[in-house]
Amino acid sequence: MTTLDERQLVALVQANLPYDTRLFQQLITPYLPTLKGYCAKLLNNQSDAEDVVQETIIKILTHLKNFKWAVSFKAWLFKIAHNECINKIRDRRWDTLENNDEYLENIIGAESTHQDLATALSALMVNLSFSDRNIMLLRYRTELEFQEIADICNLKISAVKMRHKRVVEFLKGQLRE
Numbered sequence: 001m002t003t004l005d006e007r008q009l010v011a012l013v014q015a016n017l018p019y020d021t022r023l024f025q026q027l028i029t030p031y032l033p034t035l036k037g038y039c040a041k042l043l044n045n046q047s048d049a050e051d052v053v054q055e056t057i058i059k060i061l062t063h064l065k066n067f068k069w070a071v072s073f074k075a076w077l078f079k080i081a082h083n084e085c086i087n088k089i090r091d092r093r094w095d096t097l098e099n100n101d102e103y104l105e106n107i108i109g110a111e112s113t114h115q116d117l118a119t120a121l122s123a124l125m126v127n128l129s130f131s132d133r134n135i136m137l138l139r140y141r142t143e144l145e146f147q148e149i150a151d152i153c154n155l156k157i158s159a160v161k162m163r164h165k166r167v168v169e170f171l172k173g174q175l176r177e
Helices: 006-016 022-043 046-066 073-091 102-108 115-126 130-141 146-153 157-176
Strands: none
Touching (some): 006 022, 006 046, 022 130, 046 073, 073 130, 130 146
C-alpha cells in the first residue's frame, strides 16, 4: 500500500466527508501529540487543553470541506488551536503547570537534558506574555516556520522574529542570574 502525502490525504478526506471519517482520523492522528502539548503549555492547564483539542478537532472536521491551500494543513490546524486557546482564556482563569518541558532546551541551545534547566525555563515561560509564550511554543514545540507563526498570530514576520529574539535573549539573561 502506498503512503499518501498530506495534500492527497486532505483531498481524499474532503471528498469523503461527512460519511467516512476513517481518513480524517489518519490525517489528524500524527498531529495530536504536538497539538495536545502546544495547548497544554499555552493554557498551563491539562483539562482546558483537552477541551481545546476537542474543539479544534470538531472545527477542523466541520470546516475541512472549505480548506484551501493558502497555508499548510499544519499551520491551519494550529491557527484554529490558537484561536480556541484564546477563547478558552477568555472563558476561564488558569494556574496549573504541565511538566513536559523537553522542547525548552531548544530555546537556549542546551546540549543535554538537565532537570534544573527545564524547571527554570518552564518557570520563566509562565511569566512571559501570552503572545511571547505563544510564539515560543509555536516555534519550538510545533516546529512551525516564522511565516506560519506570523500568519497564525496575525503579525508581520519581522515582528515575530524580533519578539522571538527578545524572548531568547531574556531567557538567556534570566538563566545566567
